[in-house]
Amino acid sequence: MTEIIAIANQKGGVGKTTTTINLAAALQQMRNHVLVCDLDPQGNATVGLGVGAADFTVSACELLLQECEFEQAVVGLAAEGSKYRFDLLPANNDLTAAEIQLTRQSGCETRLRDILQGLPKNRYDYVLLDCPPALNLLNLNALTAADKVLIPMQCEYFAMEGLAALVNTVRQIQDSVNPGLKIEGILRTMYDVRNNLSLQVSRQLAEHFGSQLYRTVVPRNVRLAEAPSFGESILTYDADSRGAIAYLGLAGEFLRRRQSAASTPAPAI
Template sequence: MTKIYAVANQKGGVGKTTTCVNLAASLVATKKRVLLVDLDPQGNATMGSGVDKSELEETIYDVLTDQAAAADCLVVSEAGKYHVLPANGDLTAAEVEMLSMPNKERRLDLVLKQVAGNYDYILIDCPPSLNMLTLNALAACHGVIIPMQCEYYALEGLSALIGTINQIHQVLNPQLKIEGILRTMYDPRNSLTNDVSAQLHEHFGDRVYRTCVPRNVRLAEAPSYGQPVLVYDRQSKGAIAYLALAGEIIRRNEQGAGSDPINSEMAH
């Protein structure tokens, strides 16, 4: 069965796009068929996959507003060997247009149903806010992967996000759960990092991925070459971390772990 994951956190700069691009490439490296859905008008996941967002004829905007079929908008990331449903600035207009459309929270869900059978994994790169696009992602996915830095304000943002996930679980998408929390830009020498990490384990237990993504120059450089870090520098710590994360996600799926709804005191 196709697994659909939204990579979400309303806080910007936590590594959502980096995670989408590099996890997609790492899953492909383990022989999985992957679709990356760019749901951010900035189009960073599109560019980071080596696709020029300014030259696109059709994007996810056209699909969400019923002007094109999903299959006609798919492009291939030559570097990462996965498919991309690309985005650019046009997507900003979709937010407004979707408000007056029927089933506005389920537009993406209907789109993904057209193509889901062709993939093992679909990853959705969400914008850094809880808007109509993010709502569509949360209504369409099975689980949320939350990348976060281990810093003081991150915990505050996390509890707001969990509140939203709980609401959507109750109202729109009963299968929605927290798939996992990914610690990014991780520096174990920092005492605050260790404190926040300990709190995450206390509240979320094995929902916290064992894999941590370290601060890594190669990981930061790769997007400017339109490549996943696995292609840019396979030996880098960033590449090794995302391969490990892919392995962890696949193992969890095979074991059917983490299928219970969210109950955490942080959510209240």
């Protein structure tokens, strides 16, 4: 069975793309078949995974507009010799135009869901959707297609307000197009233990979200910021860095939640 996880937060610069790339790489290293869908016209996940303009002719734009097939748009990234898939649906600035055109088409908010549901169930274990920093039609497509939402956030002033807005959006989507949508977890990113505000916000998050808050915390780590400019995940760029250890820890926690969820009912959000 394929599980679809939207990595979402309408705020920019909170670590969505960094989390998508590195969680995907860690899940693949732990023997899972993974697909990353870049749904941000900025194409940061695409570039950060080392996929340039010359590597694809059609992308998420054409796929969402039904101008190409999934097989034409998907790019394979798996390390040579690995039998575990790591695929990318790339995106670039064309996606901005796609969003506008898509608005005029019927079934526009379920387009991504329809595409992903058409894939063979054993092809991917996890599909990670790297969402744009907005609550737009692309984000709506992601939240409609997703089983779960993973929310990366920085523990700073105003973070809780942004989180409340996102949780509201998730509720609206549950009440309309996707009743099964759940919050997978809240991930603290760019965490600085020396900062008092981080500790305060952390405490509030733990009170509000309980076990939905990941125990894994991603520290501020310059190696994580450097890796995308080499088109690499942190696991190949610097496997011993604190960033790599954090994302491997996150993948471990992510997979353990699934093992225990198999024996106990999933918590309501």
